[in-house]
Amino acid sequence: MSTENQNAETNPGNHAAPAWGEVATQPRASRRSRYTLIGTTAAVLAAGLAFGILPRLRAQTKIEAASRQASQQTVTVNVTNVSRITSHVQLGLPGDVRAFEETKIYARADGYLLKWSSDIGARVEAGQVLAEIDTPELDQELNQSRAALAQAKANLILARSSAVRWQGLLKDRAVSQQEVDEKASALAAREADVQAAEAAVGRLEKLSNFKAVRAPFAGTITRRYVDTGALIRANSGSALFELEQTEKLRVQVNVPQAYLRDIAVGSPVKVAVAEYPGRTFGGTVLRVSGAFDAATRTMLTEIEVPNREGELFPGIHVDVQLSLAQANPPLIIPATAVMVRSDGLLVAEVDHQNAIRLQKVQVGRDLGKALEVVAGLEDGARIVTNPTDTLVNGEVVRIAGAPQTVGMNQSRNQLARR
Numbered sequence: 001m002s003t004e005n006q007n008a009e010t011n012p013g014n015h016a017a018p019a020w021g022e023v024a025t026q027p028r029a030s031r032r033s034r035y036t037l038i039g040t041t042a043a044v045l046a047a048g049l050a051f052g053i054l055p056r057l058r059a060q061t062k063i064e065a066a067s068r069q070a071s072q073q074t075v076t077v078n079v080t081n082v083s084r085i086t087s088h089v090q091l092g093l094p095g096d097v098r099a100f101e102e103t104k105i106y107a108r109a110d111g112y113l114l115k116w117s118s119d120i121g122a123r124v125e126a127g128q129v130l131a132e133i134d135t136p137e138l139d140q141e142l143n144q145s146r147a148a149l150a151q152a153k154a155n156l157i158l159a160r161s162s163a164v165r166w167q168g169l170l171k172d173r174a175v176s177q178q179e180v181d182e183k184a185s186a187l188a189a190r191e192a193d194v195q196a197a198e199a200a201v202g203r204l205e206k207l208s209n210f211k212a213v214r215a216p217f218a219g220t221i222t223r224r225y226v227d228t229g230a231l232i233r234a235n236s237g238s239a240l241f242e243l244e245q246t247e248k249l250r251v252q253v254n255v256p257q258a259y260l261r262d263i264a265v266g267s268p269v270k271v272a273v274a275e276y277p278g279r280t281f282g283g284t285v286l287r288v289s290g291a292f293d294a295a296t297r298t299m300l301t302e303i304e305v306p307n308r309e310g311e312l313f314p315g316i317h318v319d320v321q322l323s324l325a326q327a328n329p330p331l332i333i334p335a336t337a338v339m340v341r342s343d344g345l346l347v348a349e350v351d352h353q354n355a356i357r358l359q360k361v362q363v364g365r366d367l368g369k370a371l372e373v374v375a376g377l378e379d380g381a382r383i384v385t386n387p388t389d390t391l392v393n394g395e396v397v398r399i400a401g402a403p404q405t406v407g408m409n410q411s412r413n414q415l416a417r418r
Contacts, residue, residue, distance in 0.1 A: 075391070076398045079350055080337075082373070082381045084329040089262065095253040095271070095303070095320040097312060099244035101217055106239055107232045108210035111135035118241070120224055124215045130241055131213040133232050138211070142204040149197035152190065159183070159190035219245040222314075249305045249312055251283065253320050254298035258365050262324035263288060269303045270321040273312065280321070281305055281312065330364060331373040336386050338363065338371060347377065348384040348391050356384075356395045 116131040118124055166183040169175040223242035226232070232240075251271060255263050265287060270280040283305035292299045303320065305312065312318075338361070339346045349357045361376030377383070384391070391397075 074396060074398045075388075076400050077348075077350070077384045077391075078386060078400045079382045080334065080385050082331050082333055082377050082379060082383060084331055084379060089259075089324045089329075091255075091259060091262075091322040091324055093253045093255065093320050093322065095251040095318045097305075097314055097316050097318055098250045098252060099219070099246055099314040100248040100250055100304070101219065101245040102222075102314070103216065103243055104223075104239035105130065105213060105216070105241040105243055106237075107133060107213060107234050109133055109135045109138055109207055109232070110234050111138065111211070111232050113226050113228055113230045113232055113240075115228055116224065116226065116240075118215075118221050118224075120221050122221045124219065124221060124243070126215055126218045128215045129212045130215055130221070131226070133211045133213065135208070135211050138204065138208060142201070142208060145197065145200040145204050149194070149201050152193040152197040156187075156190040156194050159187040163187040213240060215243055217243070217245055218247070219243045244314055246310060246312075246314065247306070247308055249307045249314065250286070251303040251305055251318060251320060253301050253303065253322070254293070254296060255288075255301050255322070257292055257297040257299070259324060260292075260299065263299070263301060263322070264325060267325060268323045269305075270323075271303070271305055271312075272319045272321065273316065274319075276311070281307075285322070331377055331379060332370045333361075333373055333377070333383060334385050335366075335369055335371050337383050339387055339389070348387040349377070350382040350384065350397065350399070354396055354399060356391050356393060356397060358391070358393050 111133040114132040114134040118128070118130045124130065163180075163183040163186070166175055166180045170177065170180045220243070221241055222244050224240070225238065226240050251269075263285065265285050267285045269283040269285060271283055272280050283303045286302045286304040288302075289300040333347065337347050339348070339358075344360050345363060346358045347361050349359045351357055359376050362374045364372035364374045366372075384397075
C-alpha cells in the first residue's frame with residue numbers, strides 16, 4: 001500500500017483536494033446562475049407591470065377623463081311656467097260651530113213647577129209649551145186687582161151722576177160754581193182710579209200668561225235645569241231650559257289679515273268634519289266683524305251652514321275651506337323654486353336660449369307648496385323647479401324631456417365607446 005493510501009486511511013476526516021481545472025471553472029458557474037436569477041426576476045416584474053399595474057393605471061385615467069367630461073356636460077333641469085292663481089283661492093281654517101240662535105229660558109212668574117213637557121234633545125216649535133207653573137200668589141193678586149177695578153168703576157158711576165146733577169143745580173143757582181167744580185174734579189179722579197185698576201189687572205193677566213213656559217223659536221232643547229215641584233223665582237237668575245236653533249248653524253273662523261281684501265259676504269264655503277270622512281257641507285259667508293283682533297291680527301267671520309238633517313251639532317270642531325275671490329290674481333311658483341342667497345330670494349329663470357337668469361323676486365303669501373310672487377317675474381316665464389346652488393347666470397342648461405342636440409349625442413356616444 002502506497003503512502004497516499006495510508007494517509008487516507010489514517011485520516012478519514014480529510015477530503016481529497018480538487019484538481020486545478022475544477023477550481024478554475026467553479027466561480028464562472030456561480031456568476032452565470034446569479035445572472036440567470038436576476039434576469040428571471042426582472043422578466044417576472046416586467047410581466048406583472050405589463051399585465052397588472054398598467055391596465056389599472058389606464059382604467060383610472062379613463063375614469064378621470066370620463067368624470068371630467070361628464071362635469072363639462074350640460075346640466076339637465078326641470079322647469080315650469082309661471083302662472084296666475086285661479087280666480088278663487090282656497091283657504092283652509094279651523095272653525096267652531098254654534099247654533100244660529102241660542103237662548104236660556106227663564107220664568108217670569110213665581111210659583112212651583114207643575115209639570116214639564118220637553119226634555120233635552122226634543123225638537124220644539126215656536127210657542128210650544130215647555131212647562132207649566134202653579135202660581136197661587138199671582139192668582140190671588142189678580143183676583144184682588146179685578147175686585148179693585150170693579151170698585152173703581154162703581155165709584156166712577158157715582159161721581160159721574162153727582163157731577164151731572166150738580167151741573168143742573170148750577171143753572172138754577174141752587175149751588176155755587178165752586179161746588180160744581182169739586183164734583184167735576186171728583187169725577188176725573190174716579191176715572192183715573194178706573195184706569196189704574198185696569199192697568200193693574202192687565203199687568204197681572206199678562207203675567208199669568210207666563211204660567212205656561214213657551215219656546216220663543218223653533219229649535220232643540222239642549223239643557224233642562226228643573227224638575228216637577230221645584231220652587232220658581234222669576235228674579236233668581238236660574239234658567240229652566242236652554243234652547244238652540246240647529247236647522248241652521250253658524251261657523252266662526254278667524255281670517256288672517258293677509259286675506260282682508262279677499263273675504264266677502266256671500267263667498268262659498270265648504271265645511272268638513274272628521275267624523276264624516278269624504279263628505280263636505282256647503283255654506284256661505286254670512287257676515288264679518290269689520291275689525292281685526294290686535295293680538296292675533298285676525299278678523300272674526302261667521303258662516304251660515306244649513307243643517308236640516310241635523311247631522312252637525314253646535315260645539316263641534318270643523319275644517320273650513322273658504323273660496324276667496326281675487327280681483328287681481330297673483331303669480332304663483334312652487335316653493336321649491338326659491339333660492340335663498342345673501343342678496344335675497346332668487347329664482348332661476350330659463351330664457352329662450354336655455355340660459356339661466358337668476359331673478360330676484362318678492363314673495364307674498366305662503367300657500368303651502370306654492371308661494372305668491374309680488375314682483376320679479378312675468379306671467380309665463382320658465383323657472384327651474386328645483387334649482388341647485390351651482391347654477392350661475394348665463395349657464396346653458398338642458399330642459400328635462402326636451403330633445404337632445406346632435407353634438408351632445410355624439411359626445412355621449414364617444415364617452416360610451418371609451
